[in-house]
Amino acid sequence: MKYLEQEGIRPLNAAVKKNGKQWNLMEKLFLGLTLEQYVSQFIRNKFNWLLGIIFAIGIPLIIYRFIFGLGAVTHGSYDYPWGLFLGFGLFCMVPLSASGFMLGTTVELFGRHDFEPIERLALLNGLLGYLFAVVYLLVDLGQPWRLGYPMFYSFGPAAVLFLVGWHVATYLSVQVAEVSTSFFEWIGWPRAKQFVRKGAIGLTVSGIILSTLHQGALGALFVYAPGKIHPLWYSAPFQWLHFFVSSIPGGLCMVIVVSTVVIKTMSWRCDERFKDNLDKLTLGLAKGASMGLITYLVIKFIAVAHENEWVYLTTGWGAWWLLEIFLGVLVPLFLFAYGIHNKQVGLVRVAAFFTVAGIVLNRLNTALITFNWKLYQEVPHVFEVIISITIFAIYIATYRFILNRLPILYAWKAQPVEVTVTETVDEKTPIEADQELVGA
Amino acid sequence: MSKLSRRRFLAGSLAGCAAVMAAPAKNALASGNLAGFPDGMGVLVDLTRCVGCRSCEAACNKEQQLPAPDQPFDDYSVFDQTFHHGTQKRRPTEKAYTVVNRYESKLSDKPIYRKIQCNHCNEPACLTSCFVGAYTKTKEGAVIYNSKVCVGCRNCMIACPFHVPAYSYSSATDPVVKKCIFCYDTRVKHGKPPACVEICPSQALVFGKRAELLKIARERIERHPGKYQDEIYGEKEVGGTSWLYLSGVPFEDVGFDTSLQKEPIINNVKDFLATVPMVLAIWPALFTGFHLLSTKGKKHGEEDQHAEKHEGGEQ
Numbered sequence: 011m012k013y014l015e016q017e018g019i020r021p022l023n024a025a026v027k028k029n030g031k032q033w034n035l036m037e038k039l040f041l042g043l044t045l046e047q048y049v050s051q052f053i054r055n056k057f058n059w060l061l062g063i064i065f066a067i068g069i070p071l072i073i074y075r076f077i078f079g080l081g082a083v084t085h086g087s088y089d090y091p092w093g094l095f096l097g098f099g100l101f102c103m104v105p106l107s108a109s110g111f112m113l114g115t116t117v118e119l120f121g122r123h124d125f126e127p128i129e130r131l132a133l134l135n136g137l138l139g140y141l142f143a144v145v146y147l148l149v150d151l152g153q154p155w156r157l158g159y160p161m162f163y164s165f166g167p168a169a170v171l172f173l174v175g176w177h178v179a180t181y182l183s184v185q186v187a188e189v190s191t192s193f194f195e196w197i198g199w200p201r202a203k204q205f206v207r208k209g210a211i212g213l214t215v216s217g218i219i220l221s222t223l224h225q226g227a228l229g230a231l232f233v234y235a236p237g238k239i240h241p242l243w244y245s246a247p248f249q250w251l252h253f254f255v256s257s258i259p260g261g262l263c264m265v266i267v268v269s270t271v272v273i274k275t276m277s278w279r280c281d282e283r284f285k286d287n288l289d290k291l292t293l294g295l296a297k298g299a300s301m302g303l304i305t306y307l308v309i310k311f312i313a314v315a316h317e318n319e320w321v322y323l324t325t326g327w328g329a330w331w332l333l334e335i336f337l338g339v340l341v342p343l344f345l346f347a348y349g350i351h352n353k354q355v356g357l358v359r360v361a362a363f364f365t366v367a368g369i370v371l372n373r374l375n376t377a378l379i380t381f382n383w384k385l386y387q388e389v390p391h392v393f394e395v396i397i398s399i400t401i402f403a404i405y406i407a408t409y410r411f412i413l414n415r416l417p418i419l420y421a422w423k424a425q426p427v428e429v430t431v432t433e434t435v436d437e438k439t440p441i442e443a444d445q446e447l448v449g450a
Numbered sequence: 451m452s453k454l455s456r457r458r459f460l461a462g463s464l465a466g467c468a469a470v471m472a473a474p475a476k477n478a479l480a481s482g483n484l485a486g487f488p489d490g491m492g493v494l495v496d497l498t499r500c501v502g503c504r505s506c507e508a509a510c511n512k513e514q515q516l517p518a519p520d521q522p523f524d525d526y527s528v529f530d531q532t533f534h535h536g537t538q539k540r541r542p543t544e545k546a547y548t549v550v551n552r553y554e555s556k557l558s559d560k561p562i563y564r565k566i567q568c569n570h571c572n573e574p575a576c577l578t579s580c581f582v583g584a585y586t587k588t589k590e591g592a593v594i595y596n597s598k599v600c601v602g603c604r605n606c607m608i609a610c611p612f613h614v615p616a617y618s619y620s621s622a623t624d625p626v627v628k629k630c631i632f633c634y635d636t637r638v639k640h641g642k643p644p645a646c647v648e649i650c651p652s653q654a655l656v657f658g659k660r661a662e663l664l665k666i667a668r669e670r671i672e673r674h675p676g677k678y679q680d681e682i683y684g685e686k687e688v689g690g691t692s693w694l695y696l697s698g699v700p701f702e703d704v705g706f707d708t709s710l711q712k713e714p715i716i717n718n719v720k721d722f723l724a725t726v727p728m729v730l731a732i733w734p735a736l737f738t739g740f741h742l743l744s745t746k747g748k749k750h751g752e753e754d755q756h757a758e759k760h761e762g763g764e765q
Contacts, residue, residue, distance in 0.1 A: 079622035086619030088541065091604035119737060121745035152602020152617065152625035159582045164599040166583035170719055171605050173726060175581055211741060219733045223726055230722040234579045234609035234715055237707065246718040250725075386534035 023281070024423040038196065041414060057275075061403055068400025071393055075149065083393035090381065090388040092150075094398045097377035099146020101228060102370045103139045104178075105253065108225060108261025110136020110185055111217040112298070118214040125294065127287045130192055130418045131272070132265045134409075137185040139264075140178060142405040149397065170230045177224035184216050195422040196415060222254060229253025232376055240380035242322050242331040243372075245313040255309060258302035260369040262295045263342075266362035268409075272419060279413060281420035289355045296358040299365060300346040307339050327383065334375060338368015490572075490591030491638060492660035492692035493647055494667055495565055497704060498677060499654035502529065502550055502563035506646035506655070510548045510567075513633055513645035517545050529561075539705065542566060544616040544628040548646060555699035562697070564704045565646070565655070568593060568614045568630035569684060570692035573714035576606035576615060584627075590639060591660060591692040592632035600626055611688050611710050632692070660692055667696055689714030 022042030026032050033042065040048045052058060075083040084093050113132035116122045148154040160166065160175045187206055194203035206213075229249040232239055236246065245252065273280060273288060280288075314320060322328045345361035348354070378388070413419060508523035510516070521528055529552035531540055539551040548567035555562055570593045577585035577593065584600045587593050602625055607615045615629045633644035642648075643657035656663060664685060671678045683701050684691040687710045695706070702708045711718075 077622055079620050079625060081619030081621075084619070086617070088543065088607065088616045089613055091607035091617065115737075119741045119744070121741070152604070153600065154602075156582075156599070156601045159599055159601055164582040164584070166581045168716070168723070169579050169581040169605070170722070171579065171603060172581035211738065215734055215737045215741075218737050219729060222729050222733065226722065226725075230719055231579075231605070231608075233718045233722065234575055234605070236711055236715065236718060237611065237709060238608070247721050250722045386537050 023417070023420050032198070035197070038415065061407055064400055064403040068396050068403070071397050072149065072400065075393075075397065080150070080152065083391060083397060085388060085391045085394075087388055089385055090378070092377055092381075093388075094378070094390045094394050095146045095150035097374055098370070098398055099150070099401065100143050101373040101377050103143040103146065104228060105225060105257035105260040105369050105373065106264040106366060107136045107139025107143070108221060108257040109133075109139075109265045110188065110261070111214070111221040112258060112261050113265070114188065114214045114217050116298075118210050119218075124287075125291060127284045128265065128269060128291045128295075130189070131269060131413075132261075133185065133188045134192075134412060134416075134418050135265055135268055136261070137182070137189050138405060138409050138412075140182050140185060142401060142408075144178065144182070145401055145404075146398070149401065170227050170234070174224050174227045174231065177220045177227065181217065181220040181224065184213050184220065188213055188217070192416040192418055192422075195417050221257075225257040226250030226254040235381070237384075238382055239376060240322075240327050240331075240383040241317065241319050242314065242327060243376045243380050245317065248309060248313045248316070251309055252306070252313065255302060255306045256369055256372065259299040259306065259342075259365050262299040262302065263362035263365040263369075266292055266295055266299075266359055267366055270359045270362075272413065276410070276413065276419075279419050283421060284419050289353075292355050292358055293350055293353065296346050296350055296361065299362065300343060300350070303339055303343050303346070303365065307335070307343070310335065310339075327380065330375070330380075334368065334371050337364060338371055339365075342368065487587070487589045487591065488661070490589065490660050490692055491632075491657065492570070492591055492663050492694060493644070494656040494658070494663040495693065495695045496654050496656075496670070497562055497564055497695060497697040497699075499652050500550070500563040500565065501652050501654075502526070502552055502561070503651060504528075504550050505649050505651060506565060507546060507548055507550060509645040509649040510630070511546065513636060514547060514631075516547070519546065540566075542568075542614055542616055542629065544618045547628065547630040551705065553704040555703040557699045557703070562699060562704050564695075564706075566612075566614075566705075567646070567693070568632070569612055570630075570632055571688055571714075572690040572692070573688070573716055575609035575611060575688065575715035578714075578716040578719070579605045579609035581605070588634060588639075590632075590634070592634040592638055594631045594634050595627055595629065597624075597626040602626075609715060611707065611715065660690075660694070663694055667694060670696060683708075686712045688712075689717075 022033060022038060043051070071083060080086055084095075087093075109132040113125060113129045116125050117129045148157065151157065156163075160172055161179060166172050187209070191203050191206050194200070194206070227250065229252055232244065233246050233249050236244060269288060269292065273285070277285065314323070323332065342361040342364040345357050345364065349357035349361060378390075382388070504523045504526070507519075511519065511523070528540065529550075532538060533540075540549045542549055548565060550563050550565050552561045552563055570587075570591055572587075574585060574587060574593045577587060581603065582599045582601055584596045585593055585606065586596070602617075604617060604627075606627060607613075607617065615627045617627055618625045632638050633642075637644055647655040647657040656666065658666070664682065667682045667685075671680055671682075677698055679697050679700060681697075681701065683695040683697070683706055684693055689712070695701070697704060697706075700708075
């Protein structure tokens with residue numbers, strides 16, 4: 011984008027061109043660039059090459075999985091029925107996508123419109139996280155074409171997974187509706203946008219209900235396996251609360267992490283409102299996240315006390331548990347406290363990264379690492395790892411494709427805004443400018 | 451009885467939730483009944499009588515039309531097989547619904563053999579964890595599986611406390627759960643004993659009503675106090691199982707998990723399930739109330755961005 015900016019080309023951000031004509035759909039898809047400009051910047055972007063390599067290896071493997079079955083790409087174990095696809099794809103992606111309902115609640119429900127510049131990013135983060143959790147699920151299910159069975163054909167309503175299935179499906183549609191406002195602005199259907207906006211409170215409240223229940227339900231799923239999961243990661247009465255409460259800092263910190271990546275790599279797409287507010291908003295999100303984290307810390311120890319499991323803390327598994335708590339909860343808590351107090355946004359971002367890693371570690375510990383702690387340890391098949399990375403790469407590519415186009419990081423304008431190009435370009439150091447890559 | 455009504459209540463309340471979302475309630479109620487049946491059948495396995503001939507494995511293979519085994523059923527070297535660095539003995543697989551393993555115990559000078567298969571729980575965790583209701587506990591006591599509706603989530607394998615269900619991972623088009631079904635279709639439904647019981651040459655397996663098998667087991671323990679452990683494995687474990695075991699040596703010596711809870715596994719999940727209808731009922735008013743409380747009389751946000759929301763949201 012740097013080259014294009016020097017030529018005086020600005021990314022498309024309004025419904026009509028400078029000469030007053032409407033942009034058509036193809037022009038919008040190409041960000042208002044000509045085909046030639048678009049292709050050349052696409053090739054210039056080295057991240058696209060990395061994605062290309064991942065896809066070249068991973069997509070054939072996904073096809074291979076559907077031709078030869080799960081046994082060909084996973085260790086297909088009877089004792090470890092769930093591997094990385096669910097352990098990472100479902101159990102990590104969903105808590106990290108709690109951002110949608112958190113920010114929806116903040117802005118729409120509590121009327122904190124100062125968080126508005128980042129609300130859409132949080133909503134999109136939620137939608138894509140859930141969507142790709144379902145993609146991981148489809149790869150993992152033995153018979154994915156029957157995904158609709160629990161919805162329409164054969165019901166097992168006393169099962170926790172029944173609730174997860176229903177809620178994730180319903181919540182996905184709620185999130186599609188929430189994000190659709192940006193799409194309607196972009197495509198130019200103001201009526202549809204107004205229609206969805208009228209239901210904003212209803213959508214937000216459904217989001218809270220569904221999130222409370224299915225974030226918790228993912229934890230409750232593991233309550234079916236007493237004795238298989240190490241007692242420190244298992245708590246029949248509190249598991250659902252652990253999963254629900256930890257999803258709050260998880261979702262908020264994921265927004266901080268994503269917004270950090272966005273501001274570093276595609277600040278051309280962010281408007282002034284986003285850029286000017288981001289530091290303040292990051293600190294605000296961090297305050298919320300630290301309240302979630304401290305609560306999580308307390309209820310984790312309450313669970314240990316409730317089952318009187320202190321003796322396990324002296325074992326090797328106990329050390330691993332303490333490490334998870336230390337790196338994923340205590341370290342970010344201290345960094346948040348210091349960072350928020352001294353308004354050091356960089357430190358807060360590091361803390362958010364630790365929190366996200368801590369959530370991922372917790373879910374992997376519960377689903378895979380301490381699962382069957384009395385049996386042998388299963389190591390995922392290398393193809394399973396590659397497919398998991400590939401789906402994550404598709405997630406990133408989709409994320410970026412949408413951020414580049416829809417008014418998520420910038421406000422959509424009816425009329426183009428005249429910009430003085432030279433000014434902005436000169437301000438940038440070559441390194442900063444180099445990092446500004448459009449990509450897809 | 452109390453179990454039955456509790457389960458029905460549970461299913462009913464969840465069906466209620468489902469109805470809130472899209473009203474599939476009528477069908478939902480039908481799949482909720484899974485308590486132990488008073489006249490359910492079972493099998494008593496007496497480990498002191500088992501000689502490790504593996505003829506039950508052979509009979510099962512024939513009855514269930516399973517693929518030919520890797521090693522013939524009269525090859526006793528399979529007892530020496532271990533897996534995962536010697537930590538595991540053989541287990542039921544997609545090709546073998548039952549296996550016999552050999553164990554050593556300090557309390558016995560000769561080896562002890564133990565037959566492993568689905569224990570057909572009174573309140574099966576596989577059944578309660580299944581979100582399409584693929585499992586059924588029949589009134590005869592069998593836990594059977596409907597492969598036609600199985601989505602392949604494998605939650606049943608997570609939930610089974612005995613590590614029994616296997617999965618045909620190698621199939622791309624029709625992978626299904628493979629486990630002992632108590633020869634339900636071909637035998638138990640018609641009052642006949644399962645194939646493994648019928649073939650057993652040493653009467654280590656007895657087929658009968660579960661309630662009567664418990665009496666027989668207690669009699670044996672009383673009559674030979676030194677011979678048996680004073681415990682029937684499966685009487686109480688995870689709410690009781692249709693298959694019951696007697697052993698001369700401590701059960702943990704022959705590979706049984708003696709740390710299992712006595713209550714059905716579904717009990718662990720009830721706390722959470724009970725909160726579901728409450729959240730569905732209370733949250734809407736609670737959070738809409740929060741919204742009204744926190745935004746009343748305030749003006750937030752940029753007018754151009756969200757003018758339309760204030761009309762729509764706060765009426």
